[in-house]
Amino acid sequence: xxxxxAGVVDLGEGVAIIGNRILIFLSKKEFNSKKxxxxxxxxERKEDCNCEEGLCARADERTLSITFLPTMRCNxxxxxxxxxxxxxxxxxxxxxALYVIDQLLKEYPQINKVNLYFAGGxxxxxxxxxxxxxxxxxxxxxxxxxxxxxxxxxxxLDYIDWLKKNDVYLRISYDGSSHFKTRPGFxxxxxxxxxxxxxxxxxxxxxxxxxxxxxxxxFNVLNIPTDVVTLSTLYxxxxxxxxxxxxxxxxxxxxxxxxxxxxxxxxxxxLFDMIIKEDIEMFIDTSYLSIPSNSYFCSLRNKIxxxxxxxxxxxxxxxxxxxxxxxxxWKIDKSKDINFSAIREVQMKNLFKFHYKNYPVCSQCNLSYxxxxxxxxxxxxxxxxxxxxxxxxxxxxxxxEFLNRAYHDERYLKLVFGNSFSVHRxxx
Amino acid sequence: MMAIINSxxxxxxxxxxxxxxxxxxxxxxxxxxxLGAAHPGCCKQ
Numbered sequence: 001x002x003x004x005x006a007g008v009v010d011l012g013e014g015v016a017i018i019g020n021r022i023l024i025f026l027s028k029k030e031f032n033s034k035k036x037x038x039x040x041x042x043x044e045r046k047e048d049c050n051c052e053e054g055l056c057a058r059a060d061e062r063t064l065s066i067t068f069l070p071t072m073r074c075n076x077x078x079x080x081x082x083x084x085x086x087x088x089x090x091x092x093x094x095x096x097a098l099y100v101i102d103q104l105l106k107e108y109p110q111i112n113k114v115n116l117y118f119a120g121g122x123x124x125x126x127x128x129x130x131x132x133x134x135x136x137x138x139x140x141x142x143x144x145x146x147x148x149x150x151x152x153x154x155x156x157l158d159y160i161d162w163l164k165k166n167d168v169y170l171r172i173s174y175d176g177s178s179h180f181k182t183r184p185g186f187x188x189x190x191x192x193x194x195x196x197x198x199x200x201x202x203x204x205x206x207x208x209x210x211x212x213x214x215x216x217x218x219f220n221v222l223n224i225p226t227d228v229v230t231l232s233t234l235y236x237x238x239x240x241x242x243x244x245x246x247x248x249x250x251x252x253x254x255x256x257x258x259x260x261x262x263x264x265x266x267x268x269x270x271l272f273d274m275i276i277k278e279d280i281e282m283f284i285d286t287s288y289l290s291i292p293s294n295s296y297f298c299s300l301r302n303k304i305x306x307x308x309x310x311x312x313x314x315x316x317x318x319x320x321x322x323x324x325x326x327x328x329x330w331k332i333d334k335s336k337d338i339n340f341s342a343i344r345e346v347q348m349k350n351l352f353k354f355h356y357k358n359y360p361v362c363s364q365c366n367l368s369y370x371x372x373x374x375x376x377x378x379x380x381x382x383x384x385x386x387x388x389x390x391x392x393x394x395x396x397x398x399x400x401e402f403l404n405r406a407y408h409d410e411r412y413l414k415l416v417f418g419n420s421f422s423v424h425r426x427x428x
Numbered sequence: 429m430m431a432i433i434n435s436x437x438x439x440x441x442x443x444x445x446x447x448x449x450x451x452x453x454x455x456x457x458x459x460x461x462x463l464g465a466a467h468p469g470c471c472k473q
Contacts, residue, residue: 023446023448025444025445038440042435043432293449425446
């Protein structure tokens with residue numbers, strides 16, 4: 001594994017230095033001074049977090065982190081679906097779900113909290129009984145739960161009382177002005193349904209438990225700023241995750257209408273400017289702007305996915321055999337214990353090589369601490385450490401523009417990093 | 429992290445603004461609601 005170097009970004013008047021869990025802004029004059037050059041030396045001495053330790057399915061020593069895909073059934077037919085939701089009626093078997101929980105609790109007896117993610121697959125709330133039973137099972141064991149559901153939003157009102165009672169964090173997929181085209185209902189108008197849902201949630205659901213996921217295609221890229229600001233002004237949504245659609249392993253996503261990367265970057269910056277100018281309270285979450293670090297790799301440290309096909313996998317895009325079988329962590333067989341050493345072996349042998357530290361393009365790039373090579377599945381599904389120019393293009397256009405604005409106005413940092421950072425002002 | 433920041437202060441003493449993150453934020457376990465900010469993946473969930 002290569003060591004990444006801290007990155008220097010020329011911002012015109014100033015310079016940004018991006019290190020591991022640190023971001024420094026200073027004027028170009030100061031940077032070019034003898035002392036300024038010393039900054040790089042200082043921050044490259046910092047410790048490097050060991051991401052190869054294999055914290056399987058744990059967010060930390062006392063917190064399990066499990067993603068369940070409750071079903072492959074879906075009531076929408078999204079044109080870009082990464083898992084061909086709705087083409088198969090398979091549900092996750094409750095016994096399999098509880099068996100995996102039991103096995104993890106046996107492996108990690110010190111656990112007192114479980115982060116539960118329910119995602120697709122298909123629409124998770126179509127198998128609500130599994131969600132409810134899994135949550136009840138953990139509560140009966142006196143374990144704290146933090147529940148998150150990624151949903152298409154069409155069934156939320158059917159279960160809103162339970163969702164509120166259990167403090168469920170909802171991420172609702174909604175594509176704004178292109179929703180009717182990109183996320184059609186299977187025999188019904190999904191846009192009418194989602195608008196009704198958002199209107200109800202505005203009055204009846206805690207705003208800090210709601211976010212919207214907006215998938216960007218060529219059909220809505222031009223409307224990113226207005227679509228997102230509308231979510232805030234009409235429905236009180238404070239957190240929006242925005243990603244351009246990309247090809248996955250599913251049939252439907254093999255031909256996708258990805259937006260032009262330059263246009264996507266430009267519209268994201270326009271969105272940031274609009275939010276700052278209008279002083280809107282929002283958090284924008286996008287994979288191209290992550291907290292600077294050289295350690296995190298999404299699937300490896302803390303995620304395990306339980307698929308309806310009886311598999312444990314590192315990613316929601318791998319749900320069944322025949323996609324990328326050497327990344328399947330385990331096949332569920334309730335007659336024997338899960339071998340967690342074998343899982344770590346698969347991670348070490350077949351998954352860690354896709355850490356962005358190993359991408360030649362990232363080891364040379366000054367922005368890699370922030371974009372982190374983007375989603376490793378893009379590289380994995382392409383079959384090797386081949387640079388993915390699409391994501392690089394967005395990173396190279398978006399990150400410097402973003403940093404340049406943050407150099408002048410700290411509110412831009414808060415817009416994408418929330419209040420996660422500390423600020424130290426030296427001799428300013 | 430503070431050691432690095434103090435070292436920067438002591439050795440350099442030039443005007444700059446330093447933003448820093450605790451290790452916990454990188455693992456997304458401090459504020460799960462901003463999980464995506466630390467996580468590049470899960471783009472299309």
